Amino acid sequence: MSKVIEMKDIVKKFYIGQPNELEILHGINLTVEEGEFVSIVGASGSGKSTLMNIIGVLDRATSGYYNLAGLNVEEAKDSELSQIRNKKIGFVFQSFNLIPRSNAQKNVELPMIYGRMSRNDRRERSMELLKLVEMDDRANHQPNELSGGQKQRVAIARAMANDPDIILADEPTGALDSKTGRVVMDLFHKLNEQEKKTIILITHNQELADETGRVLTMKDGILEE
Ligand SMILES: Nc1ncnc2c1ncn2[C@@H]1O[C@H](COP(=O)(O)OP(=O)(O)OP(=O)(O)O)[C@@H](O)[C@H]1O
Numbered sequence: 001m002s003k004v005i006e007m008k009d010i011v012k013k014f015y016i017g018q019p020n021e022l023e024i025l026h027g028i029n030l031t032v033e034e035g036e037f038v039s040i041v042g043a044s045g046s047g048k049s050t051l052m053n054i055i056g057v058l059d060r061a062t063s064g065y066y067n068l069a070g071l072n073v074e075e076a077k078d079s080e081l082s083q084i085r086n087k088k089i090g091f092v093f094q095s096f097n098l099i100p101r102s103n104a105q106k107n108v109e110l111p112m113i114y115g116r117m118s119r120n121d122r123r124e125r126s127m128e129l130l131k132l133v134e135m136d137d138r139a140n141h142q143p144n145e146l147s148g149g150q151k152q153r154v155a156i157a158r159a160m161a162n163d164p165d166i167i168l169a170d171e172p173t174g175a176l177d178s179k180t181g182r183v184v185m186d187l188f189h190k191l192n193e194q195e196k197k198t199i200i201l202i203t204h205n206q207e208l209a210d211e212t213g214r215v216l217t218m219k220d221g222i223l224e225e
Pocket residue numbers: 014015016022024042043044045046047048049050051
């Protein structure tokens with residue numbers, strides 16, 4: 001197995017107007033191996049999403065070392081970061097973030113358009129992914145015609161669009177009842193076991209966290225094993 005994520009002494013400060021700054025992450029050390037399923041739990045405001053944004057290179061750390069799939073992030077240009085984000089990472093959010101006036105299939109196709117895939121290939125792959133999440137019978141439905149759990153399954157299919165190595169899921173079951181959350185969680189297990197995806201899951205649900213290979217706890221900006 002090889003490391004896909006390696007972080008050393010990651011610090012994140014937010015500048016909230018001179019001279020005030022707020023240090024949120026106080027030196028995070030994290031290594032994730034290919035194929036792991038890791039969960040991060042912790043109180044509200046402890047810094048989980050801030051860390052997730054840095055892992056997903058949506059944001060940069062203030063200081064520290066971060067290597068993502070062989071790329072040294074602090075030295076990389078923004079264009080390299082967008083590229084690695086698009087190719088290597090699939091994001092899943094609590095609020096689904098689907099495009100309202102596009103049907104399920106178009107939503108899944110969207111990242112492939114940025115990935116410059118041909119129209120036919122996009123249609124074929126998006127249907128395959130909708131099958132994987134058992135939503136192919138809802139391909140023509142718009143998000144407002146889907147239940148919460150169905151929306152999340154479409155969002156997971158979209159996260160898989162460019163066949164990423166890593167899936168980052170920030171409270172993916174947070175807006176779902178426990179039964180629907182179970183279906184979504186089973187899907188993550190399937191992507192981890194069958195599709196060999198590395199998964200990092202943020203959750204408030206300790207029971208769901210305990211099902212993953214490794215549970216990390218964020219406490220006031222410090223990550224504990
Ligand atoms: N852009 C920002 N500017 C200033 N402070 C921020 C910014 N983003 C986050 N914070 C602060 O960082 C802290 C951690 O926020 P974060 O969203 O990472 O917490 P969290 O653990 O994900 O919480 P939750 O479980 O409620 O989602 C909070 O105190 C928040 O106010």
